[in-house]
Amino acid sequence: MKSLTKLFTVFTVLILTASVYSQATSLNEYSLKFENSTTATLVGESGLIMKTTDNGQTWTEKTSNVSSVLYGVSTLGTIAVASGENGVVLRTTDNGDTWETALPGTIENLNDAEIIAGTRAIVCGNNGEIFLSEDAGLNWTDITSGTTSNLTDILFIDENRGFIVGTASTLLTTTDGGTTWNSVDLSFTNSDLNAIAALDESNLFIVGNSGALFISNDAGETWYGQMGFSYENNFNDIVFFDALSGTIAADDGLILFTTDGGQSWNPGETSSIRSGYDFYSVAFSSPTSGISIGSNGVDVYTTDGGQTWSETAAALNTVLNREASKFSLKQNYPNPFNPVTKIDFEMPADGNISLKVYDITGKEVIT
Numbered sequence: 090m091k092s093l094t095k096l097f098t099v100f101t102v103l104i105l106t107a108s109v110y111s112q113a114t115s116l117n118e119y120s121l122k123f124e125n126s127t128t129a130t131l132v133g134e135s136g137l138i139m140k141t142t143d144n145g146q147t148w149t150e151k152t153s154n155v156s157s158v159l160y161g162v163s164t165l166g167t168i169a170v171a172s173g174e175n176g177v178v179l180r181t182t183d184n185g186d187t188w189e190t191a192l193p194g195t196i197e198n199l200n201d202a203e204i205i206a207g208t209r210a211i212v213c214g215n216n217g218e219i220f221l222s223e224d225a226g227l228n229w230t231d232i233t234s235g236t237t238s239n240l241t242d243i244l245f246i247d248e249n250r251g252f253i254v255g256t257a258s259t260l261l262t263t264t265d266g267g268t269t270w271n272s273v274d275l276s277f278t279n280s281d282l283n284a285i286a287a288l289d290e291s292n293l294f295i296v297g298n299s300g301a302l303f304i305s306n307d308a309g310e311t312w313y314g315q316m317g318f319s320y321e322n323n324f325n326d327i328v329f330f331d332a333l334s335g336t337i338a339a340d341d342g343l344i345l346f347t348t349d350g351g352q353s354w355n356p357g358e359t360s361s362i363r364s365g366y367d368f369y370s371v372a373f374s375s376p377t378s379g380i381s382i383g384s385n386g387v388d389v390y391t392t393d394g395g396q397t398w399s400e401t402a403a404a405l406n407t408v409l410n411r412e413a414s415k416f417s418l419k420q421n422y423p424n425p426f427n428p429v430t431k432i433d434f435e436m437p438a439d440g441n442i443s444l445k446v447y448d449i450t451g452k453e454v455i456t
Contacts, residue, residue, distance in 0.1 A: 120132050138185070145390060165204040169181045208223060211243060213255075216239065258279050330376050
C-alpha cells in the first residue's frame with residue numbers, strides 16, 4: 090500500500106492522498122446503443138467505452154481518458170456523446186475512435202445523454218440537472234428543469250418533442266427541442282422511473298423500480314398502469330423495435346418481451362445464463378437480433394426478437410470474461426471546504442500520475 094501526499098496552493102489548498110493497489114474486476118456496463126445494423130457502442134464503469142462493428146461478435150475498447158462511471162451514451166452518424174458521474178461528459182466526432190472531455194459545469198451524476206438532431210445534444214442527471222448543447226457536446230447551457238429529482242432517461246420522438254423520466258414519479262416534456270420543460274402529473278404513483286420508450290408517436294411506455302410499467306396512448310398526456318402485471322424486479326430499460334415487438338431489461342436476470350404492442354409481456358428464456366446478474370440496457374440491430382448488457386460485464390444475445398437469450402461463444406471470449414484493472418477517483422471530502430480538502434484515488438499498480446483539478450465552470454486550475 091502506498092500513500093502519496095502533495096500540497097497545492099491555487100485559490101484553495103488541496104491535500105491529495107492515493108491508495109495504490111492491484112484489483113481486477115469485471116466491469117458493470119450501463120448503456121448500449123446501436124447506430125446501424127452492425128455497429129454499437131456501450132459504456133460502463135471506470136470510463137469503459139466499447140465498440141462493435143459486427144453486431145457484438147467482437148468488441149474493441151476505446152480510450153476514454155477518464156476513470157468515472159459512464160451511465161449514458163448516444164450516437165448519430167459520426168457524433169457520439171457519453172455522460173457519467175461527477176458531471177463528466179465525453180464527445181467524439183470521428184465515429185468513436187477518439188473521445189474528449191467536455192464539462193458542462195456540475196458535479197452531479199449525469200445519467201443519460203441523447204443526440205436530438207444534427208449537432209444538438211442533451212444530458213440529464215441528479216438533482217434535476219439538464220444541459221443542452223448546439224455543437225455536438227463542445228459547449229453546454231444549463232436548462233431549468235423545475236425539479237430536484239434524479240433524472241434517469243431521455244427520449245425524443247422527433248427534433249422538438251421529448252421526454253425525461255426520473256425518481257419520485259418524475260416525468261418532464263418539451264415541445265421546443267429541450268429548451269423548456271414542463272412536468273406531467275403522475276401523482277397516482279411514487280415509483281422511481283428508469284426508462285421511457287415509444288411504440289409510435291402516440292403509444293409510450295415507462296418502466297421503473299419494483300416492476301413499475303406505465304402506458305400512454307395519447308402521446309404522453311395521460312398515463313395508466315398495466316393491469317394484471319406483477320413483478321418485483323427493478324425494470325431498468327425498455328425498447329421497441331417494430332409496431333408489435335419490444336423488450337424490457339430488468340434485475341435478477343429477467344428479460345421480458347412482447348409481441349402484441351405491449352398489451353402482454355412474457356419472460357424470455359434465459360435458463361442458459363448464469364443467475365444473479367442484473368440487466369441495465371437492451372438494444373436491437375434488427376427485429377430479431379438484440380443485445381442486453383449489465384452487471385459484471387455480462388452480455389447476452391438474442392436472434393429471435395428477445396424470446397430466448399444466451400451467452401454466445403464469441404461473447405464469452407471477447408466481452409463476458411473481460412477483466413479490467415480498476416481506476417477510481419473518489420469524491421473530495423469535506424465538501425464544501427475552506428481551505429483544505431482531500432481526494433482519494435485508486436490505481437491498479439504503482440506509477441506516475443497526473444491529476445487535473447477543474448473549477449465549476451470547467452476551467453483547469455491546476456495539474
